[in-house]
Amino acid sequence: MKKTMRISLRAGERIFINGAVLRAERKATFELLNDATFLMESHVLQVEQTTTPLRQLYFTVQAMLIDPRNADKARALFDEMIEPLLAAFKNETIRNELQEICKLVANGRTFEALRVIRSLYPLEEAILEGDLDRASKVA
Known part of the structure; x- marks a missing residue:
C-alpha cells in the first residue's frame, strides 16, 4: 500500500518535485499519490x-x-x-x-x-x- 503525502503551500511558495519547480498562485493543498522526490522551498x-x-x-x-x-x-x-x-x-x-x-x-x-x-x-x-x-x- 502506497502512502500519500499531503502538502500545503502558501500563496507564492514554491516546491521542487522530480526536478520541476511549481509555484502556488494562492494557498493550496494537494496530495502526492505516488513516490516522488520533492523539496519544499523553505529547505532550499x-x-x-x-x-x-x-x-x-x-x-x-x-x-x-x-x-x-x-x-x-x-x-x-x-x-x-x-x-x-x-x-x-x-x-x-x-x-x-x-x-x-x-x-x-x-x-x-x-x-x-x-x-x-x-x-x-x-x-x-x-x-x-x-x-x-x-x-x-x-x-
Missing part, C-alpha cells in the same frame, strides 16, 4: 548561504534532488567533497553522520541525507565558533 539553500562545509555539502546533495538531469555531476562533486570533510572533522558525531549520509546518497535517499545534514548545522556552528562546551551539549 541558496548559493550565498553555503558559508560552511556542511552547508556546501547540503547544496551539492540538494542539486542531486532538484536537478535530476545533472545529478551525476553533483554526485561526482559530492564524492570529491566527502573524504576531505571526514578528514577535517574530528567530532565523532559529525564523522558518523557523514558516513551515514554517504550511505543514504549511495542508496538514492537524498531527501533523508539532506535532513541529516541539516540536523548537524548547530553542532557544526558550535565547532566552528570554538565553543566546545556547546558542541558537547549539541552532540
Whole structure:
C-alpha cells in the first residue's frame, strides 16, 4: 500500500518535485499519490548561504534532488567533497553522520541525507565558533 503525502503551500511558495519547480498562485493543498522526490522551498539553500562545509555539502546533495538531469555531476562533486570533510572533522558525531549520509546518497535517499545534514548545522556552528562546551551539549 502506497502512502500519500499531503502538502500545503502558501500563496507564492514554491516546491521542487522530480526536478520541476511549481509555484502556488494562492494557498493550496494537494496530495502526492505516488513516490516522488520533492523539496519544499523553505529547505532550499541558496548559493550565498553555503558559508560552511556542511552547508556546501547540503547544496551539492540538494542539486542531486532538484536537478535530476545533472545529478551525476553533483554526485561526482559530492564524492570529491566527502573524504576531505571526514578528514577535517574530528567530532565523532559529525564523522558518523557523514558516513551515514554517504550511505543514504549511495542508496538514492537524498531527501533523508539532506535532513541529516541539516540536523548537524548547530553542532557544526558550535565547532566552528570554538565553543566546545556547546558542541558537547549539541552532540
